Amino acid sequence: MPLGKPTTASFVVVATVLLLLFNAAVVTPKSTIEPCSNNDSCNALLGYTLYTDLKVSELAALFQIDPIVLLSANSIDISYPDVESHILPSQLFLKIPIICSCVDGIRKSVATHYKTRPSDTLSNIADAVYGGLVSADQIKEANSISDPSVLDVGQNLVVPLPCTCFNGTDNFLPAIYMSYVVRPVDTLAGIAARYKTTTTDLMGVNALGNAAIEDGDILAIPLPACASNFPRSASDYALSVPNGGYAITADHCVECSCTAGSRLYCQPASLSVSCSSMQCKSSNLMLGNVTVQQSSAGCNVTSCGYGGFVNGTIITTLSSSLQPRCPGPQVVPPVTAPPTVVSPDMVLAPAPSPGQLGGSPMAGLPSSVVPSSGSSIVLPPAANGPSGSSINGACTLVNPLTTSFISIGLVLFLKVVKVVPFL
Numbered sequence: 001m002p003l004g005k006p007t008t009a010s011f012v013v014v015a016t017v018l019l020l021l022f023n024a025a026v027v028t029p030k031s032t033i034e035p036c037s038n039n040d041s042c043n044a045l046l047g048y049t050l051y052t053d054l055k056v057s058e059l060a061a062l063f064q065i066d067p068i069v070l071l072s073a074n075s076i077d078i079s080y081p082d083v084e085s086h087i088l089p090s091q092l093f094l095k096i097p098i099i100c101s102c103v104d105g106i107r108k109s110v111a112t113h114y115k116t117r118p119s120d121t122l123s124n125i126a127d128a129v130y131g132g133l134v135s136a137d138q139i140k141e142a143n144s145i146s147d148p149s150v151l152d153v154g155q156n157l158v159v160p161l162p163c164t165c166f167n168g169t170d171n172f173l174p175a176i177y178m179s180y181v182v183r184p185v186d187t188l189a190g191i192a193a194r195y196k197t198t199t200t201d202l203m204g205v206n207a208l209g210n211a212a213i214e215d216g217d218i219l220a221i222p223l224p225a226c227a228s229n230f231p232r233s234a235s236d237y238a239l240s241v242p243n244g245g246y247a248i249t250a251d252h253c254v255e256c257s258c259t260a261g262s263r264l265y266c267q268p269a270s271l272s273v274s275c276s277s278m279q280c281k282s283s284n285l286m287l288g289n290v291t292v293q294q295s296s297a298g299c300n301v302t303s304c305g306y307g308g309f310v311n312g313t314i315i316t317t318l319s320s321s322l323q324p325r326c327p328g329p330q331v332v333p334p335v336t337a338p339p340t341v342v343s344p345d346m347v348l349a350p351a352p353s354p355g356q357l358g359g360s361p362m363a364g365l366p367s368s369v370v371p372s373s374g375s376s377i378v379l380p381p382a383a384n385g386p387s388g389s390s391i392n393g394a395c396t397l398v399n400p401l402t403t404s405f406i407s408i409g410l411v412l413f414l415k416v417v418k419v420v421p422f423l
């Protein structure tokens with residue numbers, strides 16, 4: 001048959017194949033994937049709920065990050081006595097700071113490794129230990145595991161974790177992105193309210209066709225941030241701090257905070273460690289000092305700011321500006337003592353479903369949390385859907401690059417489906 005307008009029959013075949021492909025994607029939780037082409041990296045966050053009581057140092061080790069960096073990212077007082085041995089309570093929600101890179105054309109973090117313990121399964125590593133931020137299939141793939149039922153104890157597994165950079169901006173304003181695993185109680189509006197954004201913005205960022213989200217989906221949530229402008233040679237190049245938060249840098253010497261509406265504010269960190277000079281050249285000002293001088297022309301504000309950590313040296317920058325009014329004293333975000341109990345405002349989901357808590361910490365989540373095949377995009381129920389074939393639906397997308405467009409694609413596709421009588 002010569003090529004030409006497709007017949008209705010061939011169209012139905014194509015549509016059916018497409019539907020099957022889309023179905024395979026739809027029954028699994030969605031994840032926002034950002035294609036990338038350069039190897040720049042950015043700061044990103046993981047929204048993580050502790051699966052068991054963990055020491056600060058143990059939690060940091062789980063993600064191979066610096067415990068002090070972890071505490072600062074959560075505005076927890078790093079000068080608290082013996083803070084690294086402090087035990088954080090199960091079900092506590094924390095932001096885990098990670099470096100988001102570009103790997104095989106998509107944004108992800110591959111710096112985390114997990115050493116398997118007796119009785120580990122890929123599912124419990126993915127769903128319990130890493131809180132659904134990764135799927136069993138993604139671990140399987142990243143480590144070329146042919147038989148997941150045979151895991152050697154002590155095996156060092158790469159744990160690929162989701163992250164996005166989106167150029168460090170959201171609606172042209174500086175932002176840092178947090179990968180967030182949707183819980184059964186979540187709604188998009190609730191998440192938007194909690195993170196002071198809008199459902200429209202979340203839908204735009206995550207390329208969602210509508211506001212319906214499913215348990216286990218991974219959303220990229222933009223958090224307003226203060227961006228730095230350190231030189232590329234700085235080891236903390238592109239440092240970005242979310243509003244109300246802190247970042248510790250320069251070998252624990254400098255702590256930078258971000259107050260709503262203001263610029264990055266850095267000062268000597270409260271830890272007593274040996275640091276290079278933090279005095280601004282040709283002045284008696286120290287990092288973070290701001291002096292004001294009222295004159296008839298206005299207020300001369302001179303400040304000693306931080307310019308990055310270059311070659312083991314803390315770069316300070318002295319700057320003066322004439323402002324109409326003198327600024328008040330610098331206000332930094334409050335820090336808190338390390339939490340020992342999970343208070344309602346720390347837990348994002350008000351009430352974890354019965355059975356989801358307790359039990360052996362290493363036990364996988366009960367099957368009741370396996371996402372149903374219901375999805376935000378309502379497709380005709382497929383008799384052959386592979387739903388529930390793996391706990392928390394491993395992301396087995398044929399082409400990850402297209403993932404973020406699938407929602408849109410489905411919406412468009414459904415418009416087509418409506419006019420094709422089948423199934």
Ligand SMILES: *[C@@H]1O[C@H](CO)[C@@H](O)[C@H](O)[C@H]1NC(C)=O
Nearest residue numbers: 037038039040041101232237
């Ligand atoms: C990116 O990768 C290229 C080669 O793979 C390397 O030469 C370059 O230094 C990298 N750039 C950064 C910012 O890592």
Ligand SMILES: *[C@@H]1O[C@H](CO)[C@@H](O)[C@H](O)[C@H]1NC(C)=O
Nearest residue numbers: 166167168169172173174227
């Ligand atoms: C990325 O953000 C910077 C400002 O931070 C802007 O100048 C640049 O145009 C943006 N690039 C893209 C590709 O959006």
Ligand SMILES: *[C@@H]1O[C@H](CO)[C@@H](O)[C@H](O)[C@H]1NC(C)=O
Nearest residue numbers: 267268285286287288289290
């Ligand atoms: C300057 O900064 C140092 C270090 O933070 C602080 O101890 C000192 O009190 C500040 N001085 C003034 C005048 O603000």
Ligand SMILES: *[C@@H]1O[C@H](CO)[C@@H](O)[C@H](O)[C@H]1NC(C)=O
Nearest residue numbers: 293295300301302320321322
């Ligand atoms: C502001 O004060 C600084 C130091 O106190 C001085 O060097 C600078 O010239 C002053 N700028 C103006 C515009 O007065």
Ligand SMILES: *[C@@H]1O[C@H](CO)[C@@H](O)[C@H](O)[C@H]1NC(C)=O
Nearest residue numbers: 231232233234310311312313
């Ligand atoms: C860092 O220090 C080394 C040797 O001390 C020097 O060769 C190099 O140029 C320095 N790099 C920068 C960016 O200053």
